[in-house]
Amino acid sequence: MAEEAGALKVAAIGDLHVKADGTTSYKALFGEISRAADVLVIAGDLTDLGKPAEAELLAEDLRACTVPVVAVLGNHDYECGAVEEVSRILRQAGVRLLDGQWTEVDGVGFVGVKGFVGGFGRAMLGSFGEPAIKAMVAESVSEAMRLENAMRQVRTERAVVVLHYAPIAETIAGEPLEIFPFLGSSRLAETIDRFPVRAVVHGHAHRGAYEGRTPGGVPVYNVAQHIEKPTGCPYALLTI
Numbered sequence: 001m002a003e004e005a006g007a008l009k010v011a012a013i014g015d016l017h018v019k020a021d022g023t024t025s026y027k028a029l030f031g032e033i034s035r036a037a038d039v040l041v042i043a044g045d046l047t048d049l050g051k052p053a054e055a056e057l058l059a060e061d062l063r064a065c066t067v068p069v070v071a072v073l074g075n076h077d078y079e080c081g082a083v084e085e086v087s088r089i090l091r092q093a094g095v096r097l098l099d100g101q102w103t104e105v106d107g108v109g110f111v112g113v114k115g116f117v118g119g120f121g122r123a124m125l126g127s128f129g130e131p132a133i134k135a136m137v138a139e140s141v142s143e144a145m146r147l148e149n150a151m152r153q154v155r156t157e158r159a160v161v162v163l164h165y166a167p168i169a170e171t172i173a174g175e176p177l178e179i180f181p182f183l184g185s186s187r188l189a190e191t192i193d194r195f196p197v198r199a200v201v202h203g204h205a206h207r208g209a210y211e212g213r214t215p216g217g218v219p220v221y222n223v224a225q226h227i228e229k230p231t232g233c234p235y236a237l238l239t240i
Contacts, residue, residue, distance in 0.1 A: 008108045010160065011036060011067075012223040013235040014043030014203020017076060018061075020053045030065035033235060039067050039105045040235075042095075043203035043223050044074025044114060044164025047086060055086040059093035068105050070096045072112040074164035074204060098162060100146035102154050108198075108240050109156035113147045115165030115202070116140045118185030125181060144187040151195045158240055161192055163202040170212025171222040172205040189214040198240050210236070 011033040016026060033040050047054035062069060077086055087097055096103045098112025118125050118140035127137040147161070166172050166184030175183060183205050192200060193216030200214070203224040210227050212220045225234040 006107060008039065008106050008158075008240045009037040010039050010041055010108075010238045010240055011235045012041040012043060012201040012221065012238060013225050014164065014201070015045040015074070015206060015224040015226065016042065016058065017045055017048040018054045018058045019048045020051050020057070022057055026058070026061040027064040029234065030061060032233075034064070034066040037067060037237060039108075040065055040069045041110065041160070041162055041201055041223075042069065042071035043162055043201050044072050045076040045203060046071060046073065046090065047077050050077045050079040050082055050086055052082055052085045052089060055089040059089055062093050062095065068096065069094060070098065070103060070105065070110045070112065070162060072098050072114050072162050072164055074114065098150075100150050102150050102159075104156055107156055107158065109154040109159040110162055111147065111150045111154060111159060112162040113143050113150065115147075115163040115167070115188050116143045116185060117165065117182045118187060119181035120169040120184070120186045123181070124186050140185045140187055144185070144191045147188060148191045148194070151191070151197075154195075157196075159195065159197050160240055161197055161200040163188060163200065164204050166202050166205055166208070166220075166222065167192060167200060168212050168214055168220050170209065171202070171220050172208040174207045174209055175205050183208075189216075192216070192218055199238055201236070201238075
């Protein structure tokens with residue numbers, strides 16, 4: 001993205017998977033990001049098993065971050081059924097944890113939902129058959145609607161959408177085809193393309209591809225820390 005007056009430098013990373021054993025520290029990385037960017041965005045899976053102890057470790061590491069932190073949760077953050085406690089810990093640490101809301105940082109709106117599964121394009125799962133299938137599709141539709149409702153609240157000219165699940169198939173290319181339906185949903189992209197969005201970031205697909213675009217042309221970046229990025233670092237650096 002080209003530099004422009006008042007541009008915001010966004011460092012984006014996903015899938016930290018902080019473990020309770022404390023074997024991995026992100027303090028040095030967060031310090032580096034604070035020198036390179038104006039805001040840190042974390043695209044879900046902040047913890048490995050959704051344990052409050054993992055959230056506490058991340059909160060401690062985030063003390064090294066001196067820029068605003070915007071995040072969404074991922075599927076791993078729900079694993080232990082302690083999502084409310086995990087969310088409380090992270091918010092108390094200053095994280096702007098988005099779940100169907102938006103927040104503003106220096107004139108840029110950040111809109112966040114976790115997203116959900118469902119598949120892409122003609123292969124997208126439809127609401128037909130067993131109640132379990134209908135419930136899955138209803139959750140996917142609900143996340144897209146929550147994203148739309150949040151987008152309607154944005155009052156800035158520039159907006160970034162933060163997801164965990166992918167909105168397009170292009171940025172999960174490299175993952176096994178068999179699991180594509182579980183990595184995201186086109187419903188998210190359909191919603192995004194109805195609004196003036198500058199960029200989308202997501203994680204979840206550790207073996208996916210870095211960059212793609214929605215059908216409407218919005219740039220999408222898979223920022224899972226495992227993905228090779230132009231920075232050569234675990235995080236992407238975007239200018240918005």
